[in-house]
Amino acid sequence: MNSIFVTDLITALWLGFTGACIGSFLNVVAYRVPLGMSVIWKPSHCPQCSHAIRAYDNVPVLGWLWLRGRCRDCGEPISPRYAIVEFIMGLTFFVLAYVELFNGGANLPGGPITEFVGAVGNVWYPQWKLIAWYGCHCLVLCFLTCWVLINMDADRRKIRHGLLVSLWLAVFFAVPFWKQVAAGLGF
């Protein structure tokens, strides 16, 4: 294995882990906001028995897996939805790092943004303009994810739900082709 492959992979995994943590927060937001609860003051707790989730169980995806999808205190099942959302957000940050950051923004309008290839030249020595593009796309997908999750709990909005999921996929798959998409739209 060459060093570029390794540094890119480590960086993408780190970004993916960050994405999974953000996914975990989005779960909390989507669960609490419609109920009018604060998203910051109260620590995560089991919806069945109200026991606080222990810090070592509150690891995205892995926590759910090693608890086998059950609360440590009351044994009631915890919806796999939480772990799935964390996994999807982690994967999103991981994949976008490869298609947008490590190639120096070659797919972005006016790109490439930098002359560097790989994680070291673009992330370890931060190229802020490029990172801002990446951050914006991740942020848009985070907002859409939150919107999808909040709609998922409102049964009457089935059609809108399909539209939102389509919108999420459209944004995700547009990122590697941003240059072509922007040209197609006449920018």
Ligand SMILES: [Zn+2]
């Ligand atoms: Zn419980």
